[in-house]
Amino acid sequence: MNESLGNLAIQEGRYLYAIINSGAEFCFGDIGVNDNKVYTISHEDIAAVVHSCKAEAYKTNDNDRAKEWILAHNYVIDYSSKQFGTVLPFAFDCIIRGSDETIKNWLIRNYEKLAKELEKVENKAEYSVQFFCDPEKLREMVTNSDLELKELKEKMDQSSKGAAYLIKRQFELKMKDAVSVELSMLANDLCSKIREHVDILKVDKNTSILDKYKGMKQIAAFSCLVHNDKIENLGEALDVINKLDGFAVRFTGPWAPFSFVEMKDE
Amino acid sequence: MSVNIDEGNIKQGLLGLVVALVEVIQEVLERQAVRRMEGGRLNDQEIERLGLALADLKAALDNIKKDNDLDATVESVRRDLDKVTNDMICNLLGPASVGIERT
Numbered sequence: 001m002n003e004s005l006g007n008l009a010i011q012e013g014r015y016l017y018a019i020i021n022s023g024a025e026f027c028f029g030d031i032g033v034n035d036n037k038v039y040t041i042s043h044e045d046i047a048a049v050v051h052s053c054k055a056e057a058y059k060t061n062d063n064d065r066a067k068e069w070i071l072a073h074n075y076v077i078d079y080s081s082k083q084f085g086t087v088l089p090f091a092f093d094c095i096i097r098g099s100d101e102t103i104k105n106w107l108i109r110n111y112e113k114l115a116k117e118l119e120k121v122e123n124k125a126e127y128s129v130q131f132f133c134d135p136e137k138l139r140e141m142v143t144n145s146d147l148e149l150k151e152l153k154e155k156m157d158q159s160s161k162g163a164a165y166l167i168k169r170q171f172e173l174k175m176k177d178a179v180s181v182e183l184s185m186l187a188n189d190l191c192s193k194i195r196e197h198v199d200i201l202k203v204d205k206n207t208s209i210l211d212k213y214k215g216m217k218q219i220a221a222f223s224c225l226v227h228n229d230k231i232e233n234l235g236e237a238l239d240v241i242n243k244l245d246g247f248a249v250r251f252t253g254p255w256a257p258f259s260f261v262e263m264k265d266e
Numbered sequence: 267m268s269v270n271i272d273e274g275n276i277k278q279g280l281l282g283l284v285v286a287l288v289e290v291i292q293e294v295l296e297r298q299a300v301r302r303m304e305g306g307r308l309n310d311q312e313i314e315r316l317g318l319a320l321a322d323l324k325a326a327l328d329n330i331k332k333d334n335d336l337d338a339t340v341e342s343v344r345r346d347l348d349k350v351t352n353d354m355i356c357n358l359l360g361p362a363s364v365g366i367e368r369t
């Protein structure tokens with residue numbers, strides 16, 4: 001009997017959604033993953049948003065079910081943000097083995113670090129910014145500004161078939177390098193145009209490209225932590241870039257600051 | 267690290283792999299030819315001859331791809347080869363660092 005109870009205790013866990021900037025005991029209702037009851041476990045002026053579960057990962061081969069779980073996870077984080085301001089979000093399927101007491105002890109142990117992280121993101125949100133350029137426009141810009149490319153183009157037109165083929169390859173290789181340099185310069189230029197409107201700017205190397213922008217060349221993608229007071233100015237700066245001939249901007253958010261929270265248990 | 271070949275049609279998959287590899291070799295040859303031309307190590311006759319040979323090779327490869335409907339297969343193999351190369355470079359150099367800028 002005792003052994004059985006021991007196993008039950010080991011299997012108990014708490015699914016973590018976020019850390020909030022409030023010490024209030026609060027019940028969100030049955031809005032969690034798998035309709036679990038979501039509630040807070042507090043310590044001083046911060047709290048963890050959790051639901052009670054078994055200490056094992058959520059696994060399924062059913063894509064629809066997985067989507068439902070992730071939507072529910074994100075919904076709880078969004079709801080927490082609306083109720084308590086910017087939160088420290090956890091990724092899907094973060095489960096701590098133990099009881100409410102275990103979570104409380106974890107909060108006590110990490111209080112200073114969590115409070116500092118909450119202060120860092122207070123009144124701020126994460127936004128994603130992607131810059132695109134029409135590849136033809138890009139090649140045109142590069143050809144117009146590069147004398148060597150202009151000369152190669154003229155030479156290609158005047159040469160015999162074999163020489164013209166090699167000069168064409170030479171032109172294409174130089175064009176590729178020149179486009180790469182131009183993209184890097186454009187990325188720096190665009191970054192400097194939005195830098196004053198963001199608090200932290202992080203290069204996003206894994207961002208996906210929507211079908212709408214598939215024919216365009218991505219110049220750069222950034223995750224931006226932006227204070228609520230600066231968001232209008234950022235939007236205006238991006239609008240100016242979006243209206244430039246051959247350029248496009250994808251601006252999305254606000255989201256909980258997933259890219260800017262560093263939480264390591266000590 | 268692996269390169270996927272279309273198992274449903276092994277002949278087309280294998281031909282696609284061969285054509286993709288020849289394309290890679292052709293590109294290396296073209297880069298070498300351009301480098302030698304830029305370095306002044308080829309006279310006009312040699313440039314013409316080399317250019318015609320490479321243009322013929324390119325045309326032959328294009329015809330093989332067209333005749334055997336290989337465009338998608340070759341593109342897929344090239345993508346896989348790029349991934350294998352990138353993985354090897356990442357393993358040699360370590361994971362790319364993510365730049366963070368603060369204002």
